[in-house]
Amino acid sequence: MNQSVPRLRFEGVTKEFPGVRALSDVTFEVAAGEIHALLGENGAGKSTLLRILSGGLRPTAGKVLVDGKELTLRKPIQARAAGIAMIHQELQQVQHLTVAQNMFLGHQLTRLGGLVVDRAEQERRAAAALARIDPSIDPAAPIRTLKVAQRQIVEIARALLDEARIIAMDEPTSSLTPSEFDRLAEIVAGLASSGVSIIYVSHKMDEVFRIGHRATIMRDGAVVGMRELAGVDQKEIVSLMVGRELSQETHRSFATDEVKLEASGLCSAVSRVRNISFRLHKGEVLGIAGLVGSGRSELLRLIAGADRRSAGTISIDGKPVAFRNPREAIAAGVGLCPEERKREGIIPLRSVTSNLGLPSLGRYTTGGLIARRQLDQAAERYLKGVNLRPFLPDRPIRLFSGGNQQKGIIARWLAANSQILLFDEPTRGIDVGAKSEIHALIERLASEGHSIIVVSSELPEVIRLSDRVLVMREGELAAELPSDGLTEQRIVAHAIPGYASQPISHS
Amino acid sequence: MSSLSHTDAAEGSSRRGLRTLALRDAGTLIGLVIILLVFALLAPGFISERNLLNILQQSSLNACLALGMTLVIVSGGIDLSVGPTAALSAVISGSLLLAGVPVPLAILAGLALGAVCGLINGVFVAVVGLQPFIVTLGTLSTYRALALIYTGGNPVLGIPAGYRAIFNGTLFGIPSPILIVAVVAIVAWIILKKTPLGEYLLAVGGNEEAAYIAGVPIATTKIAAYVISGFLAALTAAILIGRLGAAEPILGNLWELDAIAASAIGGASLMGGKGSIIGTLLGAIILGAMRNGLTLMNVQAFYQLLATGLIILVAMIIDRMTRGRG
Numbered sequence: 001m002n003q004s005v006p007r008l009r010f011e012g013v014t015k016e017f018p019g020v021r022a023l024s025d026v027t028f029e030v031a032a033g034e035i036h037a038l039l040g041e042n043g044a045g046k047s048t049l050l051r052i053l054s055g056g057l058r059p060t061a062g063k064v065l066v067d068g069k070e071l072t073l074r075k076p077i078q079a080r081a082a083g084i085a086m087i088h089q090e091l092q093q094v095q096h097l098t099v100a101q102n103m104f105l106g107h108q109l110t111r112l113g114g115l116v117v118d119r120a121e122q123e124r125r126a127a128a129a130l131a132r133i134d135p136s137i138d139p140a141a142p143i144r145t146l147k148v149a150q151r152q153i154v155e156i157a158r159a160l161l162d163e164a165r166i167i168a169m170d171e172p173t174s175s176l177t178p179s180e181f182d183r184l185a186e187i188v189a190g191l192a193s194s195g196v197s198i199i200y201v202s203h204k205m206d207e208v209f210r211i212g213h214r215a216t217i218m219r220d221g222a223v224v225g226m227r228e229l230a231g232v233d234q235k236e237i238v239s240l241m242v243g244r245e246l247s248q249e250t251h252r253s254f255a256t257d258e259v260k261l262e263a264s265g266l267c268s269a270v271s272r273v274r275n276i277s278f279r280l281h282k283g284e285v286l287g288i289a290g291l292v293g294s295g296r297s298e299l300l301r302l303i304a305g306a307d308r309r310s311a312g313t314i315s316i317d318g319k320p321v322a323f324r325n326p327r328e329a330i331a332a333g334v335g336l337c338p339e340e341r342k343r344e345g346i347i348p349l350r351s352v353t354s355n356l357g358l359p360s361l362g363r364y365t366t367g368g369l370i371a372r373r374q375l376d377q378a379a380e381r382y383l384k385g386v387n388l389r390p391f392l393p394d395r396p397i398r399l400f401s402g403g404n405q406q407k408g409i410i411a412r413w414l415a416a417n418s419q420i421l422l423f424d425e426p427t428r429g430i431d432v433g434a435k436s437e438i439h440a441l442i443e444r445l446a447s448e449g450h451s452i453i454v455v456s457s458e459l460p461e462v463i464r465l466s467d468r469v470l471v472m473r474e475g476e477l478a479a480e481l482p483s484d485g486l487t488e489q490r491i492v493a494h495a496i497p498g499y500a501s502q503p504i505s506h507s
Numbered sequence: 508m509s510s511l512s513h514t515d516a517a518e519g520s521s522r523r524g525l526r527t528l529a530l531r532d533a534g535t536l537i538g539l540v541i542i543l544l545v546f547a548l549l550a551p552g553f554i555s556e557r558n559l560l561n562i563l564q565q566s567s568l569n570a571c572l573a574l575g576m577t578l579v580i581v582s583g584g585i586d587l588s589v590g591p592t593a594a595l596s597a598v599i600s601g602s603l604l605l606a607g608v609p610v611p612l613a614i615l616a617g618l619a620l621g622a623v624c625g626l627i628n629g630v631f632v633a634v635v636g637l638q639p640f641i642v643t644l645g646t647l648s649t650y651r652a653l654a655l656i657y658t659g660g661n662p663v664l665g666i667p668a669g670y671r672a673i674f675n676g677t678l679f680g681i682p683s684p685i686l687i688v689a690v691v692a693i694v695a696w697i698i699l700k701k702t703p704l705g706e707y708l709l710a711v712g713g714n715e716e717a718a719y720i721a722g723v724p725i726a727t728t729k730i731a732a733y734v735i736s737g738f739l740a741a742l743t744a745a746i747l748i749g750r751l752g753a754a755e756p757i758l759g760n761l762w763e764l765d766a767i768a769a770s771a772i773g774g775a776s777l778m779g780g781k782g783s784i785i786g787t788l789l790g791a792i793i794l795g796a797m798r799n800g801l802t803l804m805n806v807q808a809f810y811q812l813l814a815t816g817l818i819i820l821v822a823m824i825i826d827r828m829t830r831g832r833g
Contacts, residue, residue, distance in 0.1 A: 306720060330722040344720050347713040349780050358710055359722040361703040369701045412721065 005068040007032040007197040008166050013062035015048055015221075022048045026062070026223055028216045030166070035188060035198040037208045037229065040218035040241055041431035043401060046201050049218075050168050053199075054086045055079035066166065085159030089171040089429075091151050093143050100126035100139040103158040129157040133187045148292075149180035156187060167191065168199040171429070173207055177291045177457070178492060185211050203431060204458070205234045217241055242433040251483065252443060255284035255467045259318070260451040261420055263303070266312035271298035272475030276312070280420070280451045285442065287466030287483065288455045289491045295475040296455040297339055300422045303453070304336035305329030316420070330359045335413030339424035339455075341402065345409050348398035352388065352408045353379040355397050360416040382411040386441060403427075403434025410441060421445060423454045427461065439465060459488040471495050531774040531826075535789040538772075538822065542793055546800030553800055560682065566795030567688040570788055571743045572762055573769035574688075574695045575736030577787045580770050581699070582732040583712035583779025584632060584639035589766055590759030591650035592624040592737050593744035598654050600745060601663035601754030610670050618741045624650055625737020629730030647763070654756040663754040674749025684746045691739065696784040704731055712779030768815070769794055772822040793818065 006029035015023040023045045030036040051057040055073040063070045093102045100123040109118045126139035134153045217225045217240045225240045266276040273295040301307040305323030323329040338344035364375040386407040427435040456462045471479040471494040479494040546553040579586045600617030631642040699705040707728040710718040748754040773786025801811045
């Protein structure tokens with residue numbers, strides 16, 4: 001192949017929606033066998049660009065060229081025929097079908113003139129594709145029995161099955177553990193060296209730097225720069241993305257000696273969480289680390305009254321409490337900012353104010369009617385405090401970015417006067433700029449005397465935010481570590497099952 | 508820095524949640540106006556004070572049911588049992604009247620029975636955790652059977668004149684059923700727009716898991732919706748037996764479908780989390796006006812049924828198109 005013709009070229013791609021220009025004149029190239037990172041905040045236009053590449057959207061102007069030939073992308077099937085595959089952040093798989101059935105979904109192999117699906121042949125070819133990247137996956141297994149990381153591998157194998165030469169991955173690692181990421185990185189590198197071009201969209205700078213060759217950075221629908229990742233530092237990329245320097249983040253502690261919440265011997269009736277004891281102080285930020293599935297989220301649900309307890313006690317301000325539901329926990333000053341905002345956090349059709357008011361409507365009700373003016377005023381005050389943008393409290397919350405939805409949820413608990421705030425993956429799926437805002441906000445809340453627990457899969461985030469870090473492993477506490485001088489390696493060592501357990505050190 | 512995606516700006520015209528809903532109501536109103544105009548041209552005597560009052564009166568029964576139905580649908584549920592609930596409440600209330608029980612007491616007993624029927628639905632849905640469609644499909648048969656068994660299948664005849672006078676009277680020239688339903692509509696509007704229960708209904712229907720985490724009392728909220736629906740079914744029955752002078756155990760057959768239709772035409776989403784009281788009222792009047800106009804034009808009942816079906820489909824298609832995709 002001619003070296004000068006890139007595998008993929010976007011040329012002046014522009015996309016206009018009524019009233020807004022989502023992409024303006026986007027031009028960049030991806031070489032054969034290159035892992036090309038596409039970076040930018042939410043709303044920078046990455047998703048729009050990927051949708052154009054996959055045939056889901058037609059550009060207003062400009063073209064997409066593969067090996068120098070202009071593509072007509074009107075339907076997803078044309079993108080597939082051109083050797084383009086997409087791996088979405090939220091995997092689009094049918095839970096009750098097998099691995100092979102999912103891989104052949106929409107273009108099943110058939111016998112008897114299309115009457116019968118040839119399952120045996122499908123499984124044989126699926127196995128062949130899987131063998132290239134992960135032979136341990138059984139093509140006949142139901143997809144729901146697989147872990148998220150394995151499902152992702154199935155999606156990649158599916159792309160190989162289609163003989164894709166360009167694979168676009170949208171936030172592929174948002175729910176992977178560090179070791180699973182290592183495996184994915186290996187696979188992606190292997191694909192690239194076999195000549196497949198990868199477009200890699202992620203918010204995680206560390207990953208991008210480890211995995212990628214070059215990066216194109218987008219802001220407000222336009223390309224603002226292209227960098228060889230080998231010779232550039234993260235700060236430069238981030239400031240290109242957000243268009244300004246981010247403030248230096250160092251940990252400040254506001255912890256006091258006053259015990260706000262004490263858990264002792266906590267066991268969950270519905271999850272593997274068992275025998276958890278710890279103290280949370282006023283003004284303290286307590287981090288919880290651990291692998292996905294180690295029971296971190298379930299522990300938060302237990303404290304927030306969302307899951308039932310089978311043993312153990314919780315006391316707040318020295319008084320024992322027993323929550324039967326979140327409503328009772330909220331009354332005692334506990335608020336949960338859940339991991340999956342869309343599923344557990346927001347009421348999408350309702351305004352930010354309505355979402356904010358839900359737990360505290362009792363306080364804004366007089367004579368059975370909601371005191372709308374008081375509620376609006378309170379909402380305005382708390383939403384200004386968290387810097388909601390754009391500042392339109394009456395607008396349905398689903399129209400806001402992930403970061404601003406999260407701010408709305410945080411403001412909800414401030415309005416409900418929650419003194420204990422539980423954050424589950426507070427910055428998952430949130431772009432870099434909003435992320436540092438959320439971090440600053442958590443710090444500010446601690447400084448104002450709130451007691452905070454932060455669960456995060458991003459170890460730098462845990463270390464950066466926390467005064468102490470609890471490490472969970474298989475439903476139990478494996479270690480308690482002070483965050484001063486704490487390294488990711490030490491956390492990971494405690495988090496992995498089989499690591500020689502040592503008594504919890506109160507150093 | 509722009510933190511909004513393109514879809515936001517595309518929906519920029521719908522800045523306020525309030526205004527969005529009002530926009531949907533305006534659409535329903537336009538639909539009603541078009542139907543009124545068409546019949547004004549085609550059906551002689553359609554636009555007269557008398558006939559318009561007639562339409563409102565004919566629509567009022569369905570509207571009364573549909574208001575309760577809307578609250579249930581907003582909460583993410585459905586109530587198929589409104590017809591049999593009305594029938595059961597009618598025959599019990601009628602029997603009490605015949606036995607000489609004072610009118611207010613008989614009315615109260617009927618309404619209380621309707622509320623209990625709703626309570627049973629609500630407990631099965633919210634506490635036992637069964638699907639609303641199945642629960643109310645079950646009670647649809649059960650309540651109907653109880654009404655039939657209680658009366659042996661015979662109508663309760665001879666409702667006293669004192670009772671009938673209440674529902675056949677007029678105030679300032681307006682038939683009392685219209686006034687009663689107008690009051691119900693105002694109360695329902697206040698519930699949905701102005702009370703915590705309304706917020707809770709919208710939240711539970713919009714995202715139950717998130718509502719739970721936000722401290723919404725899920726079970727109480729759902730049960731309240733079914734109790735209101737059952738109560739309004741009984742109120743509809745009270746009005747109807749007052750006008751007919753008899754309580755039939757088979758009354759209210761297929762009422763649930765008209766009520767669901769009125770809610771849906773008015774903008775309620777069967778997925779929950781969305782619905783409008785004003786829209787539902789307009790939806791009920793659209794259905795009533797259609798039937799009235801077609802009757803005036805001497806169109807056969809079969810074609811009236813056809814027209815009802817088509818108007819529901821057309822309303823939903825327009826709703827879909829104006830909202831755009833996703």
